[in-house]
Amino acid sequence: MPSISSELPIKPLAGAQLIGAGLLLAAANFIAVLDTTIANVSVSTISGALGASSSQGTYVITSYAVAEAITVPLTGWLANRFGAVRVFITSMVMFGVFSALCGLANSLGLLIAFRIFQGLAGGPLIPLSQTLLLRVFPKEKAPTAVGLWAMTTLIAPIAGPILGGVLCDQYSWPYIFYINVPVALICGYLGWKMFKRYESSLVKVPIDKVGMGLMIVWVAALQLMLDQGKEKDWFASPEIMALALVATIGFIAFLIWELTERNPVVDLRVFRHRGYSASVITICLAFGAFFGATVLTPLWLQGYMGYTATHSGQTTALSGILAVMTAPFVAKLSTKVDPRKLVCLGVLWLGSVTLLRSFNSTDMTTFQIGWPLLLQGIGMPLFFVPLTGLALSSVNFSETASAAGLMSFCRTMSGAIATSLVNTSWENKAIYYHAELSGLVDQAGNASNTLVQSGLSAEQARLSIEQTVQSQSIMLSTNHIFMMAALSFLLAATAVWFAPKPKRIADTSAAH
Template sequence: MSNSVEQKQPQPLTGFALVIGALCLATANFLAILDTTIANVSISNIAGSLGTSTSQGTYVITSYAVAEAISVPLTGWLASRFGAIRVFVTSFFLFGVFSFLCGMATSMTALVTFRALLGFSGGPLMPLSQTLMIRIFPKNKAHAAIGIWSMTTLVAPILGPILGGVLCDEYSWPYIFFCKVPFALIAGFACWKILKHFETRTEKSRIDIVGLIMLVVWVGALQIMLDEGKDHDWFASSRIVILGIVAAIGFVSFLIWELTEKKPVVNLRIFRHRGFSMSMMTLSLTFGAFFAISVITPLWLQLNMGYTATESGLVTAHMGIFAVFMAPVIAELSSRYDPRRFVFTGVLWLGIWTFFRSFASLDMTSFQVSWPLFFQGIGMPLFFVPLTAIALGCVDEREMESAAGLMNFIRTFSGAIATSVVNTSWERESRYIHAELSGLTDPQGTVTATMQAGGMSSEQARSAVDMLVQNQSVMVATNQLFMVIAVIFMAAACLIWFAPKPKHAVGPAASH
């Protein structure tokens, strides 16, 4: 029986078909990850246009992140029940449809609803594009497949703020959703025509309804708690306390149920592989820290350095320049040498440059801001590409699809949590430092008197001094957060040495 199955497996693509197939799969992964950051710099525009507050506007980001994080682990079951190609192409088409509906939304309720549906449709695109990319490439080119997929994973969240800023500044916010529609529909159709003979066998397996409900409950409760905590004085609010209790009980119940269920919605037994579990710990800390600095940087540039959304996006994009060129090279090298060395070097490199950036000042030029980001970007392909090889190379081949889904879930959820935590910490530290500096600034009133002598009124002088204190407070808070994030990077770098070397290479058959 196994021999007949082996004979029916399609041969990897070659030539022009391989190029088009890889391009379409990379497009799917790129668009799904792009959506995690494309709306970040446009929240104020969206909220103002739809008549809501900026705080409510953050649900545009949260709804997508939570829905995507929930749908990613379901990919394995969906693929086994309906076929990997059918699920992938259907998700791709729905991604285009819901992107269009997001742009057509006329209320915040409608937009958040369509964003959640967009997240559900985008979730399966990431793990399936990864496993399908490996399947369509010849076995001796598997490193190139990992390199291309990893490159889109690294570049997309960096290009998101640029594209969002340009479209919002030059046109209007609906275009950040409309721009993806033609790519999703055309690439989805091309994927069906080229990849349909790669369809996997299906089986009528039941879905773990209880596990799915628990997953939705604890992930949703945790994300809402992190998003709304700063607006409700955290655990001084009964709402936040209830959300925290629900998230904690839901998470523990989810772990117990999934580890004892015969066919769980999320196969947590994969964590029995030490290489996979250590890789995921490294991934969660490193990608969370990377996402945190990717969120702080454009906000700092816009709020305190006077940059437009487009300018801040362009500066932030310097971090992704090296990733475009280095990802395929690192994939090739990590297939020949111990990939743990590359991961350690990459994460440590990110930590060193984040530490260097923790000495920033308000009088920095655009060049002084951007060149450290340019060199810091070297660390991302060094870290992410070989880490993918370690994680997928340490599990059994039959567990490859579930491992890819879990990896994408952890990466997506780490970024969502990091966004909430870093925004909360940044605001809290800025307020605390502002209060401390206010008592130390101009105690004798000399500066205020000088300003009044120059023609300012007393209110104008006090306002100018307060603005100066506010800018310095945010700058100090930003530097302190960068220092903490640098320590997280350095700790994460050491974790990878607890993982063994991969027991097998990631080949096309591994995703079957």
């Protein structure tokens, strides 16, 4: 991916204008990242309102994530071809328009289509908000700009479940999309007035159309296969077999083309650096585990623990409190301590907490569910902040923008794939445990007799026992997913040590 055009020699902003610009760009990054999680606690509500199953409802999450992942690697080319400010403002306005259309959608198919376009518009907002922050802030305040961007990146996924829950319970699900509209349109208007003098010079770099087409084909085929596999009995279905074949062939063709193309849309050559490869594997394993567990938690709480969307969102968001508090300290530590040690510590911490969560029970209180989530927040910045620096310090300086875009693509795809895998595995394991428990429960009929003697009919007694079996099956399945996530964290903590100790501190300003 071509790097974003260099800064123009224009005087940076100062005073109230600088504060306003900082808040505006932070808001742009905030809403783009927010929409990766705001629908998490609302999947059940949206599915019910649009007449779809919960498993189909997760398409609302994955469609946005995959679309966003596709446009991130294109951001550099778009900024060079049309100007960073123009692309940013256009993306901002289009994000608002498609957010409004998402709220107006009256079927799941339409909602998913609009979420795809919303993700395509939101992708460039994340890297360009950081690029423009560094362009308008004075050089001596660059760390402040990066810190502001990083804080919104951390806070937004945490605020998503809270806002989603409150808006769903107090109003209705379309409002989780409507809240983006005024922010996007106001930021678009004020942003153009404020930043147009910082527009970058245009460079007519050719676009790798073949590479882009191949990427869309294999990513879309893979995601469709993962999303529909459970419903179509996986490889017993000709459709799933066809999707798997398209994804495999498309991926191989994509690899061959990108490694031989002069101006690739995704510069895969950065994987020749061992430190970068190890970092990307680490972030895929750890972020996939983290995001999968994050998606599963509200589904479990709302579907089987009797939580409202608001209560579920508040509980899930506990993980962000300590994350925000520890992030500034981690940023300072990452410049003084071997980042591999910090990443390993952070990932092991996340894995330990997730392992602890794999011993949940159906009679847990909110406090018992919430305190591990609260502690989990300590590991998030320890994992995310130094790993970005480790990855980018492993590549040549000229490759930083390409490496950052590719890492963001891999991270987003790992989250989307994990969501599909978790959803499938959760339901399949629940069926397995239900079958196992059904053969073991009340073999002598003592429980049924006791319930009948207490005044229930034989049918009511049977239904009561069935409900208990179903509840325990879901709990065992949930614990199994958390156990697998903990194992993924352990693998990630091991993978980071394949990276050599960095010889320089990376400039993470290109990180998306």
